[in-house]
Amino acid sequence: MAPASEHAAAYQRFGPALVRKAERILRNREDAVDVVQALFTELIARGAAPVDLPYLYRAVTNRALNVVRDARGRARLLERQQAALAPAPRASGALVVGLDLLARLCDRLDDDHRDVLVARYVDELTQDEIAALYGVSRKTVGKRLARVDAAAAALAAEGA
């Protein structure tokens, strides 16, 4: 069992990066800090071995999306969202995933596609990075992204 001090050190080292990552999804710092603290208290309680930043990135995505998917959590997020925490995408023509769109896409996509959605359009990972992070082929990432794009396009068409 890993001592809690190792996790405390990992929290100090990786915590700020993870909170920033959670903020990009949840759009408010308070919920982002809650997600990251809950993750670390869970890791400490389990006595799991210290982990690296990519692993923690995946875990934060999972927990943050749990908040977005929950109806009450979603309403609270929309109320609290802070525009300052939403950097514009740097890739030309990239899908802009605001909290509302993310929530609606979460209703239409399964976990694998939600992960790819966040990795590509919130964390701005390349397809190769997503493939490495989730242990799938680049082709699989491409297929999942195509499905995400189709779901986003369908939502846009419905709203038009």
Next chain:
Amino acid sequence: MTAATCIGEPVSWLRLERLALAELDAPTAAAVRAHLDACAACAGAFARIADDARPLPRLPAVEPRGAWARWRLAIGGVALAAGAAVALVALRPAAVAPPPPGGVRVKGAGVVVVRLVRERDGVIAFDPDDVRDADRWKVELTCAPGGAAWVDVAVVQGRDVAFPLAPQQIGCGNAVAVPGAFRITDGAAEVCVALAPRAPDREKLRGGAREGVVCRRLAAGK
């Protein structure tokens, strides 16, 4: 806000964070730095990281978890990694593992595992055995993503039954916190978490019905 557009493929936030943490190998770090020198958009993103001096709240102390709770956490870990596999594991536990006493099957959610979370003087404990007036309590649920269940929480003390939270529907996931926290005063209590495909019947709970209900006894803390 980063307004500019990248000159090519943006450097991911993960890679920028790892650059800031000096975690990248030398060739990769050099390549990223070269990109930042040429790309205002990515340099701006990196500056957001480098300039972020907001303090992080202290991590709450955590009490060690008992063997029974670790068993349940193992289910949570499966949920994190394999989603729907949770239901299968919970329904068909390994030969050496006892069935999960904190889990119930709910139509539309599969097996739902309940965990009580106590905060006492800044220390978090999972499924503790005792209660004090000043403790703060929350309930967490773990079930296969994609499902949903209604949850209601009852605190039973002798003949008194109190409902500290509104009944609510929760989307499944790993250790999903039921919104709201509560305190339990006046000593020993039994906390019962009712799970159902629709809002649980409180009259049945008051009457002592325990189908689809997970209960945990808490002794009066000293």
